[in-house]
Amino acid sequence: MDWANIILQGVLLGGVYALFATGLAVVFGVMRIVNLAHGDFGILAAYVALVFADRWGINPLFLTVVSCVVLFGVGYALQTGLLNRAMAGGDEMRPLLITFGLAVIIQNLLLEVFSADSQGLDPGSIRTESITITGKLAIGWFPLISFGLGVAVIVVMQLFLSRTKLGRAFRATSDDQDAARLMGIDNRRIYALAMGISLAIVALAGVFMGIRTTFAPAIGGARLIFGFEAVIIGGMGSLWGTLLGGIVLGVAQAIGAQIEPGWGVLFGNVVFLAILAVKPSGFFAKTVTS
């Protein structure tokens, strides 16, 4: 039992959890709604990659691009077709109920088409190759790449939000929807783009998680919960916070699973609830809960 190794694995896993969390945080940040089907869309993306990998024999790592594009389209259509209608009047309950319904539908459609069996995506030898640091400490290439991807997505999102014109429109809509509309910003289009981006990011998360472990139709809810826990631990409104939240969660799960195999997720939940009790605003909160 090598604790340094366990903690390192937990940190790297946290990078993927941060990916799940980032998409959730983007949607909440821009339109103050929570997508309860978020995790299920990640699983859907993994199945999209699986279908193409089986048919064309392409490495699933390249297929993340396909999954991202498909999920971006799904997100854009979902927002314009359903959620924008339900959000009229500032009702936060209706979008929540719609995404809950979607979660159940996606899960059962996947179950109907692909059965309840666990599936895996095989990216080839990269999955098992690792760099040895010291005798006992080794970093797998794939977990390292996943972590790097999580960091890269956060950097890109930060630059997008702070440096581009569209990013400014995102922030303006987030701060004051009515004022933003007076300045000529089409908030419905911003919402659709935000949902598209959110699902494209969760597609990355879903495919990488699918390569790292296995996936099945019913696992989407658990992925949503991990992303959510990372958001709350890190503090709402801060993308770097979600990375830290993901790392805290990943390490907690790794330690729990080491103590007793069934305790991984339970340990993560307990740490989350403890932080909620002690520091409900998270570590890096920028915005007040609303």
Added chain:
Amino acid sequence: MTDRAFTVVRTSGRQRIALGVLIAIVAVGASVPLWASTRTARTLISFLTLLAFAEMWNLLGGYAGMVSVGQQAYIGIGAYSLWFFSDKMGLQPFLGVPIAGVVAALIAVPTAVLVFRLRGGYFAIGTWVVAETYRLILANNTQAGGGTGVTVTSAGEMGQTMRLYGTYWMALVVAVGSILIVYFLLRSRTGLALTSIRDNEVASQSLGVRVWRTKLWVYVLSALGFGAAGAVAYLNLLRIQPDAAFSINWTAYTIFIVVIGGVGSIEGPIIGTVVYFALQETLAKYGTWYLILLGAIAIAITVWSPGGIWGFVQRHWNVQLFPVHRGLRLAEAVGPPEDSAVCAVDESGSGEGT
């Protein structure tokens, strides 16, 4: 004009008739196991437990605006309490039902302290995390059967007829009780406070409504109902597995029922449960497609007709079976001042004015 130019009324003649009909339905319902087949009685047990779930979810989501997707926590806790107090402590299994409700309510208090720190959609996922945590605690506890769960043997051994009759009447009490709880709560001061919180939390707080305490009350009451009804469900099922007892599908069915019937009314969950069972009888053979269809209907209703079936009925005919609204009747009004002369003060619906 005197200062008594109007009176505030709640009950109309038509509603008194409706009350009589409802009492008659409950009375006939109570006699069901005496003459109906075992299959009918069993179907009605699941009908009544689902109705209780729906009313209790609606109290939380429809009237207090707290959307929970984690109420299965209290179904699971109710089921395990039933097993613990009847099999381990040796109590009469039917006594396990009220005890399960109390245990669920007690656990709901510290849970509320945690999840109330989250709002809106994050509150929803927070309740789910809590439910998952309780599931994992029990699934990792070998004393409680671990991942394979336990069987309520004391209830299984009591004899077929007695278990059927007893479970059925328990289910009826839980279902009617949940309707009465919502009904009397809404007619009380707390009910007014509740709907004001749902419509505008900050404004109601500034008017002196004790927001946190009112929400806590409702959350604990809902947990009590889910715990007791969950115990009834497992008096019928007997086999308790953590993954099934704490399954989010319980809450999914419940939410679909409430949304289809009508969020924010007592009548809605009743209608929703009837629709659910009618659909199930015809579509059960299609398996998961049934759940997919229910989800699609619920989404369509949320987008295009948020009041559900009952909201649609009310918009067109202005009827109300359970008088929880306050109506204003002007003194000048002549002739029979029945429902048409009463302008209802909107206390239902998800923020949509009548």
